[in-house]
Amino acid sequence: MNPVRSSHIKKPFIARRSIPFIKKASNGANITGKTKILGIFGRPISHTLSPAMHNAVMKALGLDMVYLPFEVKPSNLRGAVKGIKSLGMIGVNITTPHKEAVIKFLDSISEDVKLIGAVNTIVNKNGQLIGHNTDGYGYIASLKEELGFNPKGKKMVILGAGGAARGIIIALAAKKPKSITVANRTLSRAISLIKTFKGKFSGIAFQAIGLDGENLRAYFEDTNLLINTTSVGMKKNEALKIPLDALPKRTIVSDIIYNPLETALLKKAAKLGLATHPGLGMLIHQGALSFKLWTGIDAPIDIMRKAALKALKMGGGR
Numbered sequence: 001m002n003p004v005r006s007s008h009i010k011k012p013f014i015a016r017r018s019i020p021f022i023k024k025a026s027n028g029a030n031i032t033g034k035t036k037i038l039g040i041f042g043r044p045i046s047h048t049l050s051p052a053m054h055n056a057v058m059k060a061l062g063l064d065m066v067y068l069p070f071e072v073k074p075s076n077l078r079g080a081v082k083g084i085k086s087l088g089m090i091g092v093n094i095t096t097p098h099k100e101a102v103i104k105f106l107d108s109i110s111e112d113v114k115l116i117g118a119v120n121t122i123v124n125k126n127g128q129l130i131g132h133n134t135d136g137y138g139y140i141a142s143l144k145e146e147l148g149f150n151p152k153g154k155k156m157v158i159l160g161a162g163g164a165a166r167g168i169i170i171a172l173a174a175k176k177p178k179s180i181t182v183a184n185r186t187l188s189r190a191i192s193l194i195k196t197f198k199g200k201f202s203g204i205a206f207q208a209i210g211l212d213g214e215n216l217r218a219y220f221e222d223t224n225l226l227i228n229t230t231s232v233g234m235k236k237n238e239a240l241k242i243p244l245d246a247l248p249k250r251t252i253v254s255d256i257i258y259n260p261l262e263t264a265l266l267k268k269a270a271k272l273g274l275a276t277h278p279g280l281g282m283l284i285h286q287g288a289l290s291f292k293l294w295t296g297i298d299a300p301i302d303i304m305r306k307a308a309l310k311a312l313k314m315g316g317g318r
């Protein structure tokens with residue numbers, strides 16, 4: 001019998017154009033029988049930067065783990081969460097639109113999540129699913145890393161009263177700022193948010209106001225930190241109409257939107273000579289804190305940042 005030579009084996013035909021994702025798909029070369037699985041549930045999910053950040057860290061640290069994106073419809077969320085246990089996953093991140101809805105499927109939630117009402121990280125601890133939120137702490141860590149800012153005794157204005165604002169307020173309040181003013185388009189939402197926090201944190205002056213342009217001027221005059229947590233700015237050249245010129249020169253203007261990397265709001269602030277803080281750092285640090293919850297390991301921030309920037313350049317983050 002003639003030996004079978006590799007040149008005799010017919011290669012399968014793969015029509016690359018008909019399977020667009022095949023070009024850059026992972027080939028699974030590093031997957032073993034012991035590989036542990038992490039991931040992110042959301043919808044849409046193809047834009048997420050988290051797999052790039054986490055897989056880069058796992059590779060750098062030589063961990064036998066993989067982090068995968070899962071597109072989960074709201075009607076499939078319960079099943080997907082059950083799957084974390086069934087498949088023995090270490091945990092997952094949760095993103096839009098599931099951060100609030102996922103809570104009812106978990107075994108327990110952290111004290112912070114009870115106040116925030118949103119989860120971005122699930123840890124599978126011996127078959128018990130615990131919900132955490134690392135967004136706000138990631139935000140504070142990024143402010144400290146990039147600008148050395150300590151919120152203690154400072155005055156801050158937060159634009160927006162959604163899930164991200166709630167996470168950031170919890171983390172800021174723990175650092176004992178002097179005051180937190182929440183300005184939101186829907187005033188009733190800002191009022192209800194402030195009500196939740198007022199009783200929990202003494203010594204901080206909380207107030208809720210409307211997000212109407214010139215009326216903000218009086219609140220801006222002695223602000224140390226202005227944070228945009230609204231979704232306005234995700235489109236190029238789109239910015240809230242607010243009187244940035246009323247801010248003192250020492251004010252930091254922060255925008256948690258990370259795509260575009262420098263929003264129109266930050267460009268305007270920089271032109272006025274104000275210090276700026278873009279949203280990518282928050283994304284990186286919330287990821288690092290999730291990673292610590294799952295593995296107990298401090299993720300190398302520089303590796304996460306490099307991977308996130310590379311993924312953004314390749315069209316992620318939308």
Ligand SMILES: NC(=O)c1ccc[n+]([C@@H]2O[C@H](COP(=O)([O-])OP(=O)(O)OC[C@H]3O[C@@H](n4cnc5c(N)ncnc54)[C@H](OP(=O)(O)O)[C@@H]3O)[C@@H](O)[C@H]2O)c1
Pocket residue numbers: 135159160161162163164165184185186189211229230231232234256257258279280282283284286
């Ligand atoms: N960097 C990060 O790691 C990170 C993490 C989480 C979120 N984010 C970003 O943060 C943003 C908000 O996220 P979220 O989860 O808090 O969303 P959310 O819960 O839907 O809240 C959205 C907020 O934006 C306000 N808003 C929306 N459109 C507006 C408009 N045209 N004018 C004025 N205000 C408007 C809403 O005001 P109303 O109450 O009046 O509707 C609300 O306060 C998103 O852009 C998200 O990508 C970034």
